[in-house]
Amino acid sequence: MTSRRTQKAAEAVREVVGMAILRDLRDPRVRHVTVTFVEVSADLREAKVHVSIMGTETEQKLCLHGLQSAAGFLQSKLAANIDMRYTPKLTFVIDQGVKRSIEVMRILQQLRPADEVAADDEAADNEAADDDAADDDLDETDDVAAADDDDVDERAKYENPVEDDAAEHPAAE
Secondary structure, eight states, X not given: OOOHHHHHHHHHXXXXXXXXXXXXXXXXXXXXXXXXXEEEOTTSSEEEEEEEEOSOHHHHHHHHHHHHHTHHHHHHXXXXXXXXXXXXXXXXXXXXHHHHHHHHHHHHHHHSOHHHHHHHHHHHHHXXXXXXXXXXXXXXXXXXXXXXXXXXXXXXXXXXXXXXXXXXXXXXX
16 A cells, blocks of 8 residues: 555656657657656656657657656656655556457457447437437427526516615615
């Protein structure tokens, strides 16, 4: 179990490293990188930075190599922005979470029977048509309510002329 102190340190490292990669890093290999989360050791001397990299597998490997090469530069940015006793040593790891979730969705879509998919599509179309009809009914109801509000305002103007005069001409004190 991680302590609150290590969680705060990990979040601070994630913010600083993520912004430094985005703004300060000029390595052409490092593109389309998102820092997903950071794991910091209990003694705060090491930090494992999990990154999500868009692109092919070779582009991901090149980008990861570029990040490892820039680790010293990123550590200096970290030391300048966060006041800690020790600046953690950064190591980078590719986070495969997004890629895995897309693969799971693809597999689940293949496992669903074709007739169930067609039934779900038809149900979604019917639901969209029902929503459109309900929106039309609401629009008509709103128009009637607006007309009723106008009638009430007109009647109130003529029913209480004394109150209107008092509101227009406040009494002098």
